[in-house]
Amino acid sequence: MNVGEYLQNTFSLEGKNIILTGAAGGIGAELAKGLAHAGGNMILCDIAIDPLEKVAQDLRDEGCKAKAFRLDVTDTAALPGFVDAIDQEYGKLDVLINCAGVNKRIGFLDYDEATYDRIMNINLKGVFFLTQEVVKHMIPHKSGNIINVSSHNAVGMLGGCSVYGASKSAITALTRSMAVEWAKFGIRANAIAPGHILTQLTQVTWDNPERAKYLRERIAMQRPGLPSELVGVVVMLASDASSYMSGMMIHIDGGCLAGGMPWNYDTNY
Numbered sequence: 001m002n003v004g005e006y007l008q009n010t011f012s013l014e015g016k017n018i019i020l021t022g023a024a025g026g027i028g029a030e031l032a033k034g035l036a037h038a039g040g041n042m043i044l045c046d047i048a049i050d051p052l053e054k055v056a057q058d059l060r061d062e063g064c065k066a067k068a069f070r071l072d073v074t075d076t077a078a079l080p081g082f083v084d085a086i087d088q089e090y091g092k093l094d095v096l097i098n099c100a101g102v103n104k105r106i107g108f109l110d111y112d113e114a115t116y117d118r119i120m121n122i123n124l125k126g127v128f129f130l131t132q133e134v135v136k137h138m139i140p141h142k143s144g145n146i147i148n149v150s151s152h153n154a155v156g157m158l159g160g161c162s163v164y165g166a167s168k169s170a171i172t173a174l175t176r177s178m179a180v181e182w183a184k185f186g187i188r189a190n191a192i193a194p195g196h197i198l199t200q201l202t203q204v205t206w207d208n209p210e211r212a213k214y215l216r217e218r219i220a221m222q223r224p225g226l227p228s229e230l231v232g233v234v235v236m237l238a239s240d241a242s243s244y245m246s247g248m249m250i251h252i253d254g255g256c257l258a259g260g261m262p263w264n265y266d267t268n269y
């Protein structure tokens with residue numbers, strides 16, 4: 001067996017139907033591309049249908065399998081019908097990646113109820129009820145795989161991210177519950193916790209010299225991650241390479257959680 005065959009056997013997503021929410025976003029679109037090129041049959045979902053159609057079309061132009069579906073994860077009444085229709089069309093749902101998420105950076109004391117509800121409804125309630133519907137369709141097949149996108153903010157707080165941080169901490173707890181309750185159905189669940197990733201939305205932070213300096217000092221690698229640097233781990237989680245892994249959260253953060261930039265210490269190097 002050559003290297004290509006070995007890697008294909010280990011990490012291939014061929015034959016897997018993969019639902020990805022937030023697929024029009026900075027991270028979601030890059031995950032869509034990586035998973036599709038690894039052989040996944042991509043069921044791309046987002047509330048922003050125009051950019052989503054473009055992600056799907058670009059992938060089809062590259063010879064990949066991808067289709068766009070408009071989905072608002074907060075529309076809990078519509079979720080059962082939506083998932084039923086997808087299940088009928090595809091026959092089997094193999095992987096669900098909950099990537100849709102929002103943030104609003106303001107002080108704890110400045111949040112109003114509507115902003116709180118919006119963040120929680122998308123980041124937590126939407127994940128809960130969409131996953132519930134998808135898993136009901138995975139159970140008869142005795143197999144399934146959930147990947148949740150949490151955040152470094154689940155454990156390390158920046159100021160102004162209280163509601164977002166709470167929603168992402170809750171995602172790690174949900175991931176563990178999913179792993180514990182659904183192992184008997186052959187379903188596993190894991191999460192990734194990206195650190196500071198450079199996307200269109202976070203570009204403004206990195207363009208701000210004071211904030212960029214603050215962030216660099218907290219990242220051992222002293223730079224933001226790229227969405228493409230999340231892809232390998234997500235392919236691993238979506239594939240059978242991680243078949244004995246469940247309930248875990250993998251930090252992809254350039255050494256942020258590890259401690260960031262070191263202080264001055266004696267060294268010859």
Ligand SMILES: NC(=O)c1ccc[n+]([C@@H]2O[C@H](COP(=O)([O-])OP(=O)(O)OC[C@H]3O[C@@H](n4cnc5c(N)ncnc54)[C@H](O)[C@@H]3O)[C@@H](O)[C@H]2O)c1
Nearest residue numbers: 022024025026027046047048072073099100101151194197
């Ligand atoms: N960018 C970072 O540094 C970073 C770090 C850690 C975690 N994350 C997480 O990664 C995920 C993707 O973030 P991103 O940086 O790509 O953000 P993004 O804003 O570029 O993408 C988020 C996507 O979610 C979609 N969305 C919003 N509300 C929705 C809804 N109700 N239903 C369906 N889709 C909806 C948006 O249309 C958008 O396409 C989020 O869960 C975010 O919390 C991002």
